[in-house]
Amino acid sequence: xxxxxxxxxxxxxxxxxxxxxxxxxxxxxxxxxxxxxxxxxxxxxxxxxxxxxxxxxxxxxxxxxxxxxxxxxxxxxxxxxxxxxxxxxxxxxx
Numbered sequence: 001x002x003x004x005x006x007x008x009x010x011x012x013x014x015x016x017x018x019x020x021x022x023x024x025x026x027x028x029x030x031x032x033x034x035x036x037x038x039x040x041x042x043x044x045x046x047x048x049x050x051x052x053x054x055x056x057x058x059x060x061x062x063x064x065x066x067x068x069x070x071x072x073x074x075x076x077x078x079x080x081x082x083x084x085x086x087x088x089x090x091x092x093x094x
Contacts, residue, residue, distance in 0.1 A: 022030055056075070 018030070019027055
């Protein structure tokens with residue numbers, strides 16, 4: 001068993017030291033507080049991952065839109081160039 005890089009023997013030593021420092025009456029209260037803190041940290045981490053995933057998906061959606069925009073700009077520029085050429089040709093004929 002390995003939690004946060006701490007093995008079972010280290011966990012036992014930490015528990016014994018905590019028991020000696022805080023006493024048997026305070027230890028359950030501290031354990032509950034520690035558990036609540038870990039739970040809130042896990043929840044914050046989960047929310048962060050979800051937000052990051054949403055933003056990545058949103059960014060992936062904008063990439064094709066940018067490509068389409070660039071393509072339409074190129075088509076528009078080409079059309080403008082062709083229109084200018086047509087106008088110049090009409091002026092020469094007229």
